[in-house]
Amino acid sequence: MFASAFFGPHLTETARLLPVFDHAGVDRRYFSRPPEWFRAPRTFAEKNHTHLEAATALGERACRSILERCGLSPTDIDAIFVVNSTGVATPSLDAHLLHRLGMRRDARRIPLWGLGCAGGVSGLAHACQYLEGRPRERVLLLSLELCGLTFLSGDYSRANLIACALFGEGAAAVIVEGDEIEGRREGPRIEFEGAYSTHYPDSLDVMGWHVVDEGLQVVFAQRIPQIVRREAGGHFQGLLDRFGITRDDIDHYVLHPGGAKVLDAYQETLALYDDDVAFSRSVLRDFGNMSSVTVLFVLQRLLESMDPRARGRAWLSALGPGFSSESLLLRIG
Numbered sequence: 001m002f003a004s005a006f007f008g009p010h011l012t013e014t015a016r017l018l019p020v021f022d023h024a025g026v027d028r029r030y031f032s033r034p035p036e037w038f039r040a041p042r043t044f045a046e047k048n049h050t051h052l053e054a055a056t057a058l059g060e061r062a063c064r065s066i067l068e069r070c071g072l073s074p075t076d077i078d079a080i081f082v083v084n085s086t087g088v089a090t091p092s093l094d095a096h097l098l099h100r101l102g103m104r105r106d107a108r109r110i111p112l113w114g115l116g117c118a119g120g121v122s123g124l125a126h127a128c129q130y131l132e133g134r135p136r137e138r139v140l141l142l143s144l145e146l147c148g149l150t151f152l153s154g155d156y157s158r159a160n161l162i163a164c165a166l167f168g169e170g171a172a173a174v175i176v177e178g179d180e181i182e183g184r185r186e187g188p189r190i191e192f193e194g195a196y197s198t199h200y201p202d203s204l205d206v207m208g209w210h211v212v213d214e215g216l217q218v219v220f221a222q223r224i225p226q227i228v229r230r231e232a233g234g235h236f237q238g239l240l241d242r243f244g245i246t247r248d249d250i251d252h253y254v255l256h257p258g259g260a261k262v263l264d265a266y267q268e269t270l271a272l273y274d275d276d277v278a279f280s281r282s283v284l285r286d287f288g289n290m291s292s293v294t295v296l297f298v299l300q301r302l303l304e305s306m307d308p309r310a311r312g313r314a315w316l317s318a319l320g321p322g323f324s325s326e327s328l329l330l331r332i333g
Contacts (some may be wrong), residue, residue: 118320119292
């Protein structure tokens with residue numbers, strides 16, 4: 001086993017910690033490089049170059065796939081939003097993709113970096129809010145994270161071991177259209193109702209990166225489930241109050257599966273049924289935590305499960321560096 005061989009000689013509590021792989025709620029994950037790649041020491045420059053190469057290839061595939069599904073050409077897109085926190089590039093990833101896709105020369109580029117696991121919710125909110133003032137435009141939103149490429153071969157910390165058990169890689173692309181775009185897509189109609197953020201004091205050390213000589217070192221505090229138990233109820237109630245609705249108005253819960261214990265904390269604190277978090281748990285099981293990408297996979301599974309005539313309201317929520325909760329309300333049908 002990779003983790004046992006890697007951490008065993010250096011971490012005295014390895015035997016006690018290895019069961020985290022059995023309890024993480026993750027059965028499989030996908031990575032852009034084979035296991036052998038991670039065993040050798042890599043410089044930050046090498047890992048970042050690999051990230052740009054792999055991210056542009058995967059991002060292009062994801063973008064072309066959603067364009068094809070929607071019957072659109074790259075020239076139909078007016079702006080591209082790219083959410084990412086696992087690599088650094090200037091020109092940013094959106095510039096590389098704009099040229100590879102063959103988008104118009106006047107298309108706008110909006111890179112969103114450093115939002116971590118909250119980036120999928122926040123990026124979708126930004127795209128929707130952008131279109132409120134541009135109702136005749138279309139946005140291509142891409143969330144892409146290659147968490148594996150941030151692995152540090154010289155980091156034998158507990159945080160790195162837990163990250164090794166939990167995080168995966170992936171990409172999700174979404175087309176968002178302004179209200180005055182004509183034509184009806186197949187499947188349920190989805191409308192943006194609003195976004196809501198809560199930022200917690202004295203929490204900058206909860207989640208993020210330490211930039212070290214070898215690259216990006218994960219910061220992943222043990223107390224995240226405790227923060228969920230303490231704060232999630234207030235954040236949820238704040239969102240309900242902001243939009244003048246009640247809990248009974250929420251039909252679907254699309255929660256970022258930061259980990260099995262995080263989902264347990266959400267379920268306990270908000271008194272959710274198993275069905276309310278079933279899609280979150282299934283995405284975690286099948287793909288691991290892909291940072292910002294994950295919640296969009298959960299949303300996709302919800303939409304694929306619904307009758308095209310179904311109606312309801314979905315609450316999307318994720319936690320991210322800052323430390324903050326980001327939420328989004330969507331009306332379906």
